[in-house]
Amino acid sequence: MLNATGGHGDAHGPCHFIHVKPDNVTDLSHGFLTRELAPGVFEKKRDGRRLSPTRVFSEKLTLRKGSRTLLLERDEFHSSEGDLIIYLPEEKVMMAVDLLAPDWVPLLDFDITGNMFAYLGAFDRLLAYDFETFISGHTADIARREDVERTKAYAFDVYETVKRIHGELNVAELLERDRDNEQAGIKLLIDEVTARATEEVKSRWLNGPMRGVDLWTESHCRAMLLYVRWSD
Structure with a gap:
């Protein structure tokens, strides 16, 4: 049985090296593969890395399977x-790929x-699930429930910091600095909020408990600003 955890090619692992008949394997992919939502999505990708599913659900x-x-x-x-999301209730194991990495801030x-x-x-x-072990993908390290809680705290620190700094700025004044070039004002707004939020978040997280703050926090603040300003 193969379970595809996402639409990206790497979420299917090396399954394109496996040559089996449909009755030998069930590729249980998730709701985006249902006919109602995205018919033939793998065929349309045409990259050869994804097996077409033999069974889907919404x-x-x-x-x-046996005792599991x-x-x-x-x-x-x-x-x-x-x-x-894949959950084994008896074993208290949760798998959700591309949400976090144990001991690191997100990519x-x-x-x-x-x-x-x-x-x-x-x-x-x-x-909300009762789990102790968390499989995050893309690493051999196994995460724990505490890693999910810690990453949540970091993500919401970024969100709340960006939202507050954006709310404190005089956006009209920033845009007014270059009246003949509105997009330059928007870039100035993005750069200003990102820089201030990055500095503040780094002051709280740079010395632990997660690595990668120096690598990725600036990108987190910028991505969060785009969400806060245009989608939140």
């Missing part, structure tokens, strides 16, 4: 096509999320 699915129970649920915290632009609103809400949705 929002949730419970699987029982797996709960599969669709989410939208990362990929624009949708994401798959560029909050793991390059295509939906910041869903990304911020995903933490509480996941923490």
